[in-house]
Amino acid sequence: MRFALVGNPSVGKSLIFNQLTGLGVEVSNYPGTTVELQRGNTCFQREMIELVDLPGVYSLDGESDEEVLVRRFLEQQDTDAVIAVVNVTRLERNLYLLLQVAEYGLPMVVVLNMADEAAKQGIEIDPGPIRDLLGVEVILTAASQGKNIDRIIPAALAATRPSKVEVPYDHHIEAAVRSLGKISSADRKESIRALQGFGDNPDLLEAARTIADEIESRHRMTVTQIIAANRHNFAHQIAGLTVREKALHHETDPDSILTRIFPGIPILLGILVGMLLVVFIVGSFLEEVIVGLFNVFAIQPFLALGLPPLAEALGTSVLLALQAGLGIAFPYVFLFYVIISVLEDSGYMTRAAFLADNAMHRVGMHGGAVIPLTLAFGCNVPAIMSVRLLHSRRERIIASFLVTMVPCSARTVIIAGIVAGFVGIGAAFSVYAIVFALILVTGLVLSRVTPGEQFGMIMEMVPLRRPDARLVMKKAWSRLSEFLFIAMPLLLAGSVVLGLLEFFGFMAIFEQLVEPYTMALLGLPGYSATALVFGILRKEMAFETLAILAGTADLGAVLSSLQLYIFAVVTVLFVPCLATITVLLREVGSRITLAVTLYTVALGLLIGGLMYRILA
Amino acid sequence: MLPSTLEDYLEAILTVTGDGGRPAGPQEIAAAIGTGETAARATIASLVEEGYLERMADETVRLTGKGLEVASRVARKHRVLQCFLTEMLGVDADAASKEACTLEHGISDETIERLSSYMDGGAQPPPGRAGRCRGREACTLLDCKEGDTVRVAMIRGPRRNRRLLDLGVFPGEVVQIRRKLPNQSVVVRVKGCDIAISPEIATSIVVESCP
Numbered sequence: 001m002r003f004a005l006v007g008n009p010s011v012g013k014s015l016i017f018n019q020l021t022g023l024g025v026e027v028s029n030y031p032g033t034t035v036e037l038q039r040g041n042t043c044f045q046r047e048m049i050e051l052v053d054l055p056g057v058y059s060l061d062g063e064s065d066e067e068v069l070v071r072r073f074l075e076q077q078d079t080d081a082v083i084a085v086v087n088v089t090r091l092e093r094n095l096y097l098l099l100q101v102a103e104y105g106l107p108m109v110v111v112l113n114m115a116d117e118a119a120k121q122g123i124e125i126d127p128g129p130i131r132d133l134l135g136v137e138v139i140l141t142a143a144s145q146g147k148n149i150d151r152i153i154p155a156a157l158a159a160t161r162p163s164k165v166e167v168p169y170d171h172h173i174e175a176a177v178r179s180l181g182k183i184s185s186a187d188r189k190e191s192i193r194a195l196q197g198f199g200d201n202p203d204l205l206e207a208a209r210t211i212a213d214e215i216e217s218r219h220r221m222t223v224t225q226i227i228a229a230n231r232h233n234f235a236h237q238i239a240g241l242t243v244r245e246k247a248l249h250h251e252t253d254p255d256s257i258l259t260r261i262f263p264g265i266p267i268l269l270g271i272l273v274g275m276l277l278v279v280f281i282v283g284s285f286l287e288e289v290i291v292g293l294f295n296v297f298a299i300q301p302f303l304a305l306g307l308p309p310l311a312e313a314l315g316t317s318v319l320l321a322l323q324a325g326l327g328i329a330f331p332y333v334f335l336f337y338v339i340i341s342v343l344e345d346s347g348y349m350t351r352a353a354f355l356a357d358n359a360m361h362r363v364g365m366h367g368g369a370v371i372p373l374t375l376a377f378g379c380n381v382p383a384i385m386s387v388r389l390l391h392s393r394r395e396r397i398i399a400s401f402l403v404t405m406v407p408c409s410a411r412t413v414i415i416a417g418i419v420a421g422f423v424g425i426g427a428a429f430s431v432y433a434i435v436f437a438l439i440l441v442t443g444l445v446l447s448r449v450t451p452g453e454q455f456g457m458i459m460e461m462v463p464l465r466r467p468d469a470r471l472v473m474k475k476a477w478s479r480l481s482e483f484l485f486i487a488m489p490l491l492l493a494g495s496v497v498l499g500l501l502e503f504f505g506f507m508a509i510f511e512q513l514v515e516p517y518t519m520a521l522l523g524l525p526g527y528s529a530t531a532l533v534f535g536i537l538r539k540e541m542a543f544e545t546l547a548i549l550a551g552t553a554d555l556g557a558v559l560s561s562l563q564l565y566i567f568a569v570v571t572v573l574f575v576p577c578l579a580t581i582t583v584l585l586r587e588v589g590s591r592i593t594l595a596v597t598l599y600t601v602a603l604g605l606l607i608g609g610l611m612y613r614i615l616a
Numbered sequence: 617m618l619p620s621t622l623e624d625y626l627e628a629i630l631t632v633t634g635d636g637g638r639p640a641g642p643q644e645i646a647a648a649i650g651t652g653e654t655a656a657r658a659t660i661a662s663l664v665e666e667g668y669l670e671r672m673a674d675e676t677v678r679l680t681g682k683g684l685e686v687a688s689r690v691a692r693k694h695r696v697l698q699c700f701l702t703e704m705l706g707v708d709a710d711a712a713s714k715e716a717c718t719l720e721h722g723i724s725d726e727t728i729e730r731l732s733s734y735m736d737g738g739a740q741p742p743p744g745r746a747g748r749c750r751g752r753e754a755c756t757l758l759d760c761k762e763g764d765t766v767r768v769a770m771i772r773g774p775r776r777n778r779r780l781l782d783l784g785v786f787p788g789e790v791v792q793i794r795r796k797l798p799n800q801s802v803v804v805r806v807k808g809c810d811i812a813i814s815p816e817i818a819t820s821i822v823v824e825s826c827p
Contacts, residue, residue, distance in 0.1 A: 063778060261797060458812075
């Protein structure tokens with residue numbers, strides 16, 4: 001048995017899914033897409049039932065990744081019943097999707113969720129008309145209180161008939177459906193879809209096209225518009241029958257402060273800075289603790305074992321990778337996703353995206369990109385993992401470039417430790433200024449050259465609500481495990497390779513080879529190149545390695561201010577760390593990862609070289 | 617009625633001189649028509665003879681009252697036709713302009729009036745320049761104030777932005793403007809839900825009954 005949950009975004013679908021399945025949820029990407037599909041199991045009367053939580057969509061006829069996925073999923077027809085979740089406080093708009101789902105002809109159950117919210121707003125719901133018109137079971141639920149959730153699975157098991165509903169379309173469309181039926185014996189659903197240009201029967205599509213052109217020349221609307229308007233009007237009628245009595249309720253509208261320039265923008269900035277501070281302070285504190293504990297309880301005891309040199313080198317690389325990975329995983333990835341989930345589930349994310357939309361447009365992304373970009377100051381790894389929040393591949397590519405350039409907390413350590421410590425506070429700020437200018441320029445250029453269409457914003461402002469703590473924790477946990485299982489092995493492999501290279505003396509050869517170049521190009525000694533290379537593992541290691549190789553922690557004694565300044569600028573720009581590269585590989589693929597890596601290396605060397613020429 | 621070539625000349629002179637107030641030289645006119653200067657001089661001479669143009673001190677000419685009237689009428693036909701072709705039929709702007717240049721000479725004044733009122737529900741188009749679609753200053757979502765309630769009349773480029781349709785923004789639907797930022801991003805309330813729309817999309821939503 002397999003049931004699928006379908007519904008608009010933020011109708012409480014995930015909450016219902018969670019309450020029905022509990023533990024053991026498998027999150028997988030639908031083949032060939034970045035859209036996630038959640039699968040879970042539930043047991044009812046000793047029968048195993050698989051539940052699939054489809055992504056929230058507004059329509060089955062759209063072109064977004066999510067809509068295409070849901071459409072393909074329903075077309076496969078290997079679902080025993082569809083559980084259509086509807087938000088009763090926004091009934092009319094939700095019914096539009098429900099009618100489309102009903103037309104797919106799968107057995108279905110309708111869940112009218114958020115009954116508690118509706119009651120609070122003075123809306124009285126009568127499920128009768130929907131039950132009669134669609135001919136399917138209708139359940140009134142309140143997922144946030146767990147009310148009536150237990151009735152869903154029995155109802156889905158009992159559902160064997162598809163909905164009998166027929167949307168009354170415009171008479172031209174109805175005539176077209178009849179003639180298409182005669183020409184190629186297509187059923188109503190196929191004909192309606194063919195008229196909108198969907199389907200895989202070329203003859204039917206051809207015939208439908210001719211008829212559609214004819215209809216469009218008579219109306220002043222496209223066939224798609226007519227069909228959508230008919231569905232909306234039918235939804236309006238049903239909603240009128242279902243919603244009994246709507247007491248006009250004047251409640252305070254939080255959007256009157258959240259979406260105005262003032263105080264909306266200061267609030268947005270406050271939230272962004274607040275998040276950053278939390279990630280920064282709590283994150284770096286936790287990271288320090290984890291790295292410190294690892295040093296004391298793993299690395300030092302391991303070194304004390306006195307193993308043969310090769311084994312010791314290998315073991316150290318593995319431990320260093322584990323240290324770097326865990327130092328990112330718990331403090332940053334987990335914390336970051338707790339924050340992101342709270343922002344998303346509370347509905348604030350859409351307000352932030354609305355306010356930031358125009359500014360983000362200049363650099364080729366929509367408003368939602370403001371969140372990953374800000375949180376990248378804490379750590380690039382989860383910021384890259386969250387670029388999947390962006391809707392088009394174009395935006396994800398631009399965001400990957402920009403996010404990897406944002407100075408994360410580790411790079412801040414370098415700027416603070418080397419530049420502020422040995423050169424001066426003003427110089428430290430100038431490093432930030434240089435990086436921000438480069439990010440801006442990169443964004444402006446990328447928004448012009450990146451292929452793909454720029455989509456404008458058409459976004460529903462989802463209602464503000466209190467996020468569910470368990471759901472937030474679950475999301476954060478699933479990201480954390482994803483990072484541990486996918487990024488960690490790559491991190492380990494990379495670290496072992498670096499360790500072996502050093503053990504067999506390749507590093508020394510490399511140092512001698514590059515010394516003339518680093519001297520000529522950047523004015524830096526050869527061992528600084530080694531430090532840069534180790535910075536790939538964990539950015540702070542560039543600083544530590546430099547101190548070790550220079551033989552003193554007082555770097556000011558061995559290197560000039562200019563050399564330190566250039567070293568810091570190059571390190572900050574140069575190659576994202578290994579953990580960032582591994583998540584980049586997963587999110588945007590090897591080609592873009594390579595491009596990002598090469599771009600940042602080239603940029604680091606170029607800017608460092610330019611500074612050496614100008615300042616020396 | 618004048619031959620179409622002569623009408624084209626008058627229209628071109630009106631266009632290059634802005635409103636017909638400034639005199640125009642033969643080179644300028646020839647360039648606007650896309651013909652040789654010799655041919656242009658010959659045609660200009662005959663238009664002067666017929667009293668549509670008057671010669672100024674140097675070689676330049678200016679539209680007379682009679683000439684201005686003909687030129688404005690042809691220009692208006694061009695405008696209305698081009699507007700109809702691009703906005704209603706979705707013809708590409710360049711092709712529509714060329715097509716309008718041919719049609720403008722054959723179409724009657726009455727048909728143009730009816731076409732114009734068909735497109736804008738009776739409102740008289742304000743005078744605009746030839747060749748650009750200014751015949752009918754359509755109100756879009758961007759022209760509305762916060763708090764306005766308007767009806768969607770038309771969506772330009774209906775095949776783009778499918779999501780608007782799915783969220784309930786389609787011709788005939790009444791929407792309320794909930795928020796309009798100084799940067800022109802808007803939030804509209806439709807079917808009880810708030811929808812944020814960026815300026816470049818809001819400008820393609822033509823609405824009725826806004827101030």
